Amino acid sequence: MKRVVLWFFAAALLLSLVSCQHEIELEPSPYSEGDFDTSGEVALTIEYPVYDDSVTSYRYSVTNNTEETVIFGQQYSIEMLSDGEWKSLPMLEDVGWNDIGYEAAPGETVSNSFSFWPYDFSVVEGTYRLIKTVTLGDGEARLLCREFSVGTSDASGDAPYGYTPMEDLPEEIDLETFDCDLATDAVGSILAGSQDRIAAFLDKVALGTPAMLRLVSLTREGDPILYDIIYENDNFLYRVDQTRDQYAESGETAQGIYEQRYSYLVTDGTYLYLSDYASLDYQYLDDRHLEAGSTVILCLDNFEDGGSLADQVKEMTQQRIADNRTMARYWSEDGTYWVNLTAEKDSFSVSTKGYGVGRTLPAQAGEDVEIFTAQWISSERVQLMFTTQEGSRNWRAVYDLSSESVVFIEERS
Numbered sequence: 001m002k003r004v005v006l007w008f009f010a011a012a013l014l015l016s017l018v019s020c021q022h023e024i025e026l027e028p029s030p031y032s033e034g035d036f037d038t039s040g041e042v043a044l045t046i047e048y049p050v051y052d053d054s055v056t057s058y059r060y061s062v063t064n065n066t067e068e069t070v071i072f073g074q075q076y077s078i079e080m081l082s083d084g085e086w087k088s089l090p091m092l093e094d095v096g097w098n099d100i101g102y103e104a105a106p107g108e109t110v111s112n113s114f115s116f117w118p119y120d121f122s123v124v125e126g127t128y129r130l131i132k133t134v135t136l137g138d139g140e141a142r143l144l145c146r147e148f149s150v151g152t153s154d155a156s157g158d159a160p161y162g163y164t165p166m167e168d169l170p171e172e173i174d175l176e177t178f179d180c181d182l183a184t185d186a187v188g189s190i191l192a193g194s195q196d197r198i199a200a201f202l203d204k205v206a207l208g209t210p211a212m213l214r215l216v217s218l219t220r221e222g223d224p225i226l227y228d229i230i231y232e233n234d235n236f237l238y239r240v241d242q243t244r245d246q247y248a249e250s251g252e253t254a255q256g257i258y259e260q261r262y263s264y265l266v267t268d269g270t271y272l273y274l275s276d277y278a279s280l281d282y283q284y285l286d287d288r289h290l291e292a293g294s295t296v297i298l299c300l301d302n303f304e305d306g307g308s309l310a311d312q313v314k315e316m317t318q319q320r321i322a323d324n325r326t327m328a329r330y331w332s333e334d335g336t337y338w339v340n341l342t343a344e345k346d347s348f349s350v351s352t353k354g355y356g357v358g359r360t361l362p363a364q365a366g367e368d369v370e371i372f373t374a375q376w377i378s379s380e381r382v383q384l385m386f387t388t389q390e391g392s393r394n395w396r397a398v399y400d401l402s403s404e405s406v407v408f409i410e411e412r413s
Contacts, residue, residue, distance in 0.1 A: 026087035029079050034129040037142040044144035059209035061111040064104040068137035071101050073130040076114050081127040089119040125151040129369040161212035173224045183216035188302040195303045202312045205231050235331045236262045236274050263329035267313040276328050279317050291373040292328040331372040345370040360406050
């Protein structure tokens with residue numbers, strides 16, 4: 001289990017998302033190969049050797065094979081192999097590191113994540129290396145490095161995270177040989193997979209590391225319905241494959257593959273949800289009226305220790321709402337932009353990587369307004385639904401990203 005030690009001084013927050021893209025000549029690495037510890041006493045590993053260029057966060061682990069406690073911080077360096085030489089990437093201005101320390105006891109592995117966001121650098125295909133300093137219990141510092149590549153990869157792209165895409169799966173699914181993280185029958189009994197695989201997925205999400213979960217649920221007739229939950233770029237793409245359900249057309253659903261994008265994983269202790277609500281604790285909303293989508297993906301009562309899974313998600317939720325005022329978030333269909341709604345009832349913000357804008361809607365008909373939901377109507381246009389303070393009128397506001405303008409439309413009954 002990861003143990004976090006808060007050190008005494010807090011540095012500036014890590015994140016400066018906006019940078020000018022310009023040609024920068026990379027400086028030679030200040031390190032030689034002899035500077036790195038290759039003894040294996042403390043090992044630095046990266047989850048995948050190759051990442052698709054759509055991946056924005058990467059998972060690394062530090063394994064302590066010594067008899068002393070190893071400590072390391074958040075800080076790291078990334079270098080690129082260019083013309084046969086290692087080159088340092090330039091940092092963004094005003095980037096600092098949270099002064100948080102991580103402990104790895106003897107024999108323990110501790111994981112965290114890293115990204116290119118602190119750097120004034122546009123990621124291209126190539127070979128890179130992560131460099132980290134760790135400190136042993138006696139105060140000895142050791143420099144570790146691990147190579148990885150950006151290019152065509154199973155970590156994303158044609159075979160996301162090692163799973164065959166839904167569209168390419170065979171018509172017949174044999175659960176004895178089919179690779180999934182969890183399969184259940186019509187009453188929730190576990191047929192394949194395990195709780196450990198669900199917990200591993202939650203661990204990655206907690207670190208902001210791209211990951212995928214594949215679930216299978218059998219209908220009463222024994223037909224498999226497949227569910228993929230793909231976590232990338234801080235959102236969850238939820239895909240449902242009903243092509244093998246012979247009765248799918250008889251109800252509200254229809255045969256085919258359905259997709260929906262959600263913002264968060266949340267739980268009420270019994271069920272695990274994908275949701276656009278930041279929390280299912282509605283006291284968190286205070287008197288704020290919001291409407292957001294959600295869907296159940298797991299019943300935690302089906303596990304021997306479902307409470308531990310609930311605790312993982314609750315911890316993520318508490319950390320998130322402690323540091324962020326967002327109460328609901330709505331992603332565009334392609335996962336490029338998102339809209340945040342907060343306790344400020346008349347305000348919203350639209351963001352993407354490297355871009356963000358906030359707006360406050362003016363009063364309508366002399367009354368204050370309350371935005372209660374958002375809906376993307378195109379890749380660059382979002383519709384905000386709101387009411388006046390007394391609820392006497394419903395309005396729509398359409399925000400256009402290209403012109404950064406708002407058009408108001410009154411809804412009349």
